[in-house]
Amino acid sequence: MFRGSLVALVTPMKADTSLDWDALDKLVEWHLEQGTHGIVAMGTTGESATLDREEHLAVIRxxxxxxxxxxxxxxxxxxxxxxxALDLTASAKDAGADAALLVTPYYNKPSQEGLFLHHQYIAERVALPQLLYNVPGRTAVDMGPEVVERLSMLEHIVGIKEATGDLQRLADIKARVSDDFCLLSGDDETGLAFMEAGGHGVISVTTNVAPRLMSQICELALGNDFSAAQALDARLQSVHKNLFLESNPIPVKWAVSQLGFGANALRLPLTGFEQGLQPQLRAAMQENGLI
Structure with missing residues (x-):
C-alpha cells in the first residue's frame, strides 16, 4: 500500500524550458532527505501535458x-x-516504476462505462499496480463511486487518488471497496481531513515546498495523533491556498525555483506566475520557515 506524503513532483526546467536534469536529481535527493514517503513523476504537476513521450519516459526513468x-x-x-495510456503504463513498468497513476481520460468526456472499460483494458494488459485518478475540475469527467467499486475488483488496480475535495465522496468509496484498497487525497487543503476519515495519505502539491512538514502531518495522522497533525496543518493552510492562486503547476513551479531547483520556466501554453501574486505565496512560505 502507498501511504503518507507522496509528492506530485514538479519537473525542473532551464530558462529555455529544456529539462534540467541536475536540478531534478537534486530535487529528488532533497525529498528523500526531508522524509517524503513516495514520489509521483510525470503527473499534472510535472507538466506531463507539455512534454513529449520521450521526455515523459526519460523523466520517469x-x-x-x-x-x-x-x-x-x-x-x-x-x-x-x-x-x-496503455503504452505509457507498459513503458513505466519496463522502467521499474512501483505503480502507475492514471488520470481519467480528459476532454473527450467518456461515459461511466467508458471509464470502466478504459481502465479495465489497461489493467488486463499491464501487470503493474495502478492507481485511478479522479480530478473532475481539470478533466471535465467525474468517475463515480460505482465505477471505482467495479474497478477495485480487478487485478492490478490497487487504489485511487481522489481530488474532488469532497469528503462524502471518500465515505461513499470507502464503503464500497476492500480495506486494502489505497485511498489517497489529491487535495492539499482537505488532505488531513481525508486521512482523519480513513484515507491513507496525500499525493501533494504542497509537499514540493514543505516536504518535512507534510511528511510529519501524514505520520501523525496515520498514527492517530490528529491534534498534533491539525496544529501543523493549520500552519500550512496559507501555503495550500496560495499554491493555487493560478492554475497548478504555475505557482508551485515558481516556489520550487525560489528554493533553488531549476528556473521559473514553464512550456506554453503555461506562463510564469503573475508577478503581483508572488508576494502572497512568498509570505506564506516565509511564515512557515520554508524560505
Missing part, C-alpha cells in the same frame, strides 16, 4: 534511477487515448 528503491516511485501514465 531518471527519478527511478535516483530514488534507487528508497521510496516508491509512481509514474503518471494517464492519457485521453486508451492506447497512449
Amino acid at each position: 531518471r527519478v527511478i534511477d535516483v530514488v534507487n528503491k528508497r521510496v516508491p516511485v509512481i509514474a503518471g501514465t494517464g492519457a485521453n487515448s486508451t492506447r497512449e
Whole structure:
C-alpha cells in the first residue's frame, strides 16, 4: 500500500524550458532527505501535458534511477487515448516504476462505462499496480463511486487518488471497496481531513515546498495523533491556498525555483506566475520557515 506524503513532483526546467536534469536529481535527493514517503513523476504537476513521450519516459526513468528503491516511485501514465495510456503504463513498468497513476481520460468526456472499460483494458494488459485518478475540475469527467467499486475488483488496480475535495465522496468509496484498497487525497487543503476519515495519505502539491512538514502531518495522522497533525496543518493552510492562486503547476513551479531547483520556466501554453501574486505565496512560505 502507498501511504503518507507522496509528492506530485514538479519537473525542473532551464530558462529555455529544456529539462534540467541536475536540478531534478537534486530535487529528488532533497525529498528523500526531508522524509517524503513516495514520489509521483510525470503527473499534472510535472507538466506531463507539455512534454513529449520521450521526455515523459526519460523523466520517469531518471527519478527511478535516483530514488534507487528508497521510496516508491509512481509514474503518471494517464492519457485521453486508451492506447497512449496503455503504452505509457507498459513503458513505466519496463522502467521499474512501483505503480502507475492514471488520470481519467480528459476532454473527450467518456461515459461511466467508458471509464470502466478504459481502465479495465489497461489493467488486463499491464501487470503493474495502478492507481485511478479522479480530478473532475481539470478533466471535465467525474468517475463515480460505482465505477471505482467495479474497478477495485480487478487485478492490478490497487487504489485511487481522489481530488474532488469532497469528503462524502471518500465515505461513499470507502464503503464500497476492500480495506486494502489505497485511498489517497489529491487535495492539499482537505488532505488531513481525508486521512482523519480513513484515507491513507496525500499525493501533494504542497509537499514540493514543505516536504518535512507534510511528511510529519501524514505520520501523525496515520498514527492517530490528529491534534498534533491539525496544529501543523493549520500552519500550512496559507501555503495550500496560495499554491493555487493560478492554475497548478504555475505557482508551485515558481516556489520550487525560489528554493533553488531549476528556473521559473514553464512550456506554453503555461506562463510564469503573475508577478503581483508572488508576494502572497512568498509570505506564506516565509511564515512557515520554508524560505
